[in-house]
Amino acid sequence: xxxxxxxxxxxxxxxxxxxxxxxxxxxxxxxxxxxxxxxxxxxxxxxxxxxxxxxxxxxxxxxxxxxxxxxxxxxxxxxxxxxxxxxxxxxxxxxxxxxxxxxxxxxxxxxxxxxxxxxxxxxxxxxxxxxxxxxxxxxxxxxxxxxxxxxxxxxxxxxxxxxxxxxxxxxxxxxxxxxxxxxxxxxxxxxxxxxxxxxxxxxxxxxxxxxxxxxxxxxxxxxxxxxxxxxxxxxxxxxxxxxxxxxxxxxxxxxxxxxxxxxxxxxxxxxxxxxxxxxxxxxxxxx
Numbered sequence: 188x189x190x191x192x193x194x195x196x197x198x199x200x201x202x203x204x205x206x207x208x209x210x211x212x213x214x215x216x217x218x219x220x221x222x223x224x225x226x227x228x229x230x231x232x233x234x235x236x237x238x239x240x241x242x243x244x245x246x247x248x249x250x251x252x253x254x255x256x257x258x259x260x261x262x263x264x265x266x267x268x269x270x271x272x273x274x275x276x277x278x279x280x281x282x283x284x285x286x287x288x289x290x291x292x293x294x295x296x297x298x299x300x301x302x303x304x305x306x307x308x309x310x311x312x313x314x315x316x317x318x319x320x321x322x323x324x325x326x327x328x329x330x331x332x333x334x335x336x337x338x339x340x341x342x343x344x345x346x347x348x349x350x351x352x353x354x355x356x357x358x359x360x361x362x363x364x365x366x367x368x369x370x371x372x373x374x375x376x377x378x379x380x381x382x383x384x385x386x387x388x389x390x391x392x393x394x395x396x397x398x399x400x401x402x403x404x405x406x407x408x409x410x411x412x413x414x415x416x417x418x419x420x421x422x423x424x425x426x427x428x429x430x431x432x433x434x435x436x437x438x439x440x441x442x443x444x445x446x447x448x449x450x451x452x453x454x455x456x457x458x459x460x461x462x463x464x465x466x467x468x469x470x471x472x473x474x
Contacts, residue, residue, distance in 0.1 A: 190242055278324070282402070312335045312377065315383070316338070323380075328355055336374075377427075385436075385438045421474060429470065434467050
């Protein structure tokens with residue numbers, strides 16, 4: 188069977204299934220191409236060069252097994268392949284950590300312009316609620332002068348983060364720390380980035396099956412989705428250096444944020460997905 192036929196067949200099966208997309212692919216064909224390219228060790232962007240390639244029976248069987256698990260068990264493909272991507276950088280992932288999908292990656296790609304005078308004036312960074320460590324590691328890979336700490340309450344998630352630190356050979360500049368938010372934090376930072384749990388109680392009950400396969404600790408944050416965000420804002424000031432800034436990603440909670448924190452001088456930050464998902468606070472504007 189040739190590769191093009193396999194992709195078409197899997198795309199059709201994905202389209203006619205109940206699976207939900209949102210963990211690295213947004214359509215049946217994208218997910219089908221991701222599946223076959225990963226199994227066959229072909230770069231996603233190069234797939235068109237191989238569409239007429241004959242695929243071995245062994246590889247077809249492997250592809251079909253993963254496809255069946257994806258459809259029948261609704262396991263996100265990232266977990267089945269143990270890989271996820273953020274801005275073309277590959278990360279290891281498994282069920283111990285949330286699948287990478289942070290919009291903070293857009294800010295990294297743009298050097299945090301215009302929110303930081305220069306990223307090169309920044310030396311120390313904290314990725315709070317780091318999960319797999321993808322955001323902090325992407326920062327360290329993008330800016331070789333940075334020292335980055337990764338903090339998460341979950342020991343299992345930090346084990347995944349440590350795999351990614353080693354995968355990208357960043358042991359000298361990236362450190363994983365188990366901590367309930369700032370509890371075990373021993374220093375101050377020029378920059379804090381955080382993508383904390385922010386799903387409200389009502390939305391948690393309606394999540395697609397795929398999201399229920401992820402650690403619920405990394406998703407749920409109380410009745411209005413802001414339990415963790417409140418604690419972060421309350422305590423962040425003492426962990427920032429002079430002129431330090433914190434960027435907080437909060438999903439679809441902008442209306443609630445604007446109401447709850449209406450007395451704070453917060454700034455909404457543009458990303459490729461819009462300006463409703465990340466806000467920035469300067470140290471002097473924190474309570």
